[in-house]
Amino acid sequence: MAPPRNREFAGNKSYLPSKPCAVCGRTMTWRRAWAKTWDAVRYCSERCRRNRGAVGAAGAARDD
Numbered sequence: 001m002a003p004p005r006n007r008e009f010a011g012n013k014s015y016l017p018s019k020p021c022a023v024c025g026r027t028m029t030w031r032r033a034w035a036k037t038w039d040a041v042r043y044c045s046e047r048c049r050r051n052r053g054a055v056g057a058a059g060a061a062r063d064d
């Protein structure tokens with residue numbers, strides 16, 4: 001048996017892409033809900049989405 005080629009796994013159903021959240025850095029694993037927007041997804045959660053830009057600007061956009 002030939003060794004598997006790891007470089008071209010795209011298309012394999014068992015392979016899920018992942019990338020770090022732009023806010024917290026946590027690794028996000030591809031979700032079916034993101035199938036159409038994966039390239040645009042930058043935050044792991046709604047909370048991080050709200051916190052975008054908050055890094056380094058804490059207190060600049062308080063809601064209370």
Ligand SMILES: [Zn+2]
Pocket residue numbers: 021022023024025026043044045048
């Ligand atoms: Zn996050």
